[in-house]
Amino acid sequence: MDGNVEDFTETARSKQAQNMPEMTKVECRNIDVFYGEKQAIFDISLDIxxxxxxxxxxxxxxxxxxxxxCINRMNDTIESARVTGQIFMDGADINDHSIDPVLLRSRVGMVFQKPNPFPKSIYDNIAYGPRIHGLASGKQELDEVVESALRKAGLWEEVKDRLLAPGTGLSGGQQQRLCIARAIAVSPEVILMDEPCSALDPIATARIEELIDELRERYCIVIVTHSMQQAARVSQKTAFFHLGKLVEYGDTERIFTNPEDSRTQDYITGRFG
Amino acid sequence: MLETFGHLPIAWLLFAVLAAAGFVSFYAGRTQAVAVGSGTTERLNSQPNYHGYFVAMVTVGPAAIILLLYGLFGESLVRAQLASELPQRIRDLGALELGQYIDRIVEHVARRDSVATGNALFDAASDRYTNLLGFSRIIALVLAIAAAGTGFYFARRRLSLNFRARARVEDGIKFMLFLCAAIAILTTIGIVGSLFFEALRFFSRVPVHEFVFGTEWNAQTGADFGAIPLFFGTFMIAFLAMLVAAPIGLLSAIYLSEYASPRFRSIVKPVLELLAGIPTVVYGFFALQFVAPLVRSAANGFNALPFIPDGFLAAQPTSALAAGLVMGIMIIPFVSSLSDDVINAVPQTLRDGAYAMGATRSETVKQVVMPAALPGVIAALLLAVSRAIGETMIVVMAAGQRAQITPDPTADLTTITVQIVALLTGDTEFDNAKTLSAFALGFVLFIVTLIFNLIALRVVQKYREKYE
Incomplete structure (x- = not known):
């Protein structure tokens, strides 16, 4: 537990020191998404x-x-979904024919709404990605990758004695941190989180939020959330979506204190939504 | 009077009377409830219809039970009474002959245009049987009417504003449903019991160890009752069938649930399940006409190869392989349909998780979906095995009759089910080891499939993943 506290204070310090110029990781240009005939996303452009x-x-x-x-091309797995527009990651178009979506997804990790550990041991859950992508040669290296991912996800101390126990046997909050560790294990550049705390209690939520704050130092993180407080607590940038359109995008502090659009104002003050 | 009742087609008559009584008592109950509620239904605890149902239930229910019991046991009682009245010399014939004598009487009486045979004893006994039957029917009828009347009277007395007819009707329905479930279970117990006791009779003639460990089977001559060749044939053919059905069924289930477009799936899945609807005798034709000759010529071709000794494969006109192949095709839908359901039940979030890790589709199937679906898949396979072991028609037609132990799949083998059919078809008497051995075989077959099903159930329960 000591280690965690230290990590946390360190993060807080670096938070204050964070004044370096912003680097754009993902550029989205004129994205439209259709599910069959129905259009779900209308012409969204934004820089992450x-x-x-x-x-x-x-x-x-x-x-x-x-x-x-769209950012890890998961919509490809849905038969009826169609995406148009361009997304650049480090300047390369991810929808280009030369890009293999399978490899793209190893660079863009994802954490889902409901914790979804595989029906395997804790160890095998983490080792899954490194194994299929050949990231570790030999058992010892794999052990190191697993330990480091679990440490980064703040789960190591809790599970180090039962790495071979099934991942599904953990509590909800631990399962979600296991899923985050699983995503981290393949050393992605971007981590997408789709309402990662919606199935968790407040304590587990606070733990995940701390973790997100720690991970921010190394990764580009995008989080979808229904909780305005969570957005305000963990994010530096906030994008407000409404009816498939991007209404407003900017620094979190400004969005929450001085929104330009009246719809944003209404939403964050709880007048609709 | 007694004679008339002894001849009536009474079952239909009773059914009509019971139905009529049900309607009458329903309307009586409903009308009374409306009257109690002085024309409105607001103050009644239960709606008038429920009062009607209640009265009908209490009126018809006990009467129906009495008649049902009479239907089940009435005739045996009458026969027992008749038997006790027959002269001593007939009763001394022994249980079997006595039973057959009474059977002849029953048959004679049942024929409407039957005339006296001239045999005084037989004619007297026939008349006595008719009278006894009529008498018993009158008693049953009187009892039933009395029960219905009493029920009707007391049910109507209970109707009041606060009477909770709805709850009583609910109890009645619950009891009826319980009865149906109990009938299914009792029937199963009955089947097992009859198998068991006949099997015991067999084992009193042939020692158990001779049956279970013997390697010679010549039941038709009544000489050898070693069941091992039959078990061998049964499991050999079931194994060959599973060699076909397990991979094809499983892989087609994976294709249908993970790869196929919804349109393709909506067409192919019903077609695949159609295979399960084809009568097994049709599969038998297919095996006999088409597959068995094919197997034979293939085996002959193999024998003709250089370095293969002549007659290496038996290449019989009917063979274990022919029966096994076709049986495998028959049980494909059992494997694929159940596995498909199980694979579909694996939560989409697990697949998403694997895709998001950068797994390809086949990696996802192999490493995430299948491990999650495994218990269900194993259960599906075990159920298919027990289906293959119990399958009869295909093996009767295409597997042959010879009881032998050979690893050669092109030889003709025989199975437990084939032997049961061979032993019990045609004119048989249930008093010799030959026919009784069929029951012993049936009993063992039942035990084996039961064990497979139990294991399947246990596997499913034990390893079922708990997805919240």
């Missing part, structure tokens, strides 16, 4: 900064999850 947390907020069905799933 590296080493920062960007929050997508908005009422249910506004397309924020759909937009999130």
């Amino acid at each position: 900064p590296d080493r920062a947390v960007t929050a997508f907020i908005g009422p249910s069905g506004c397309g924020k999850s759909t937009f999130l799933r």
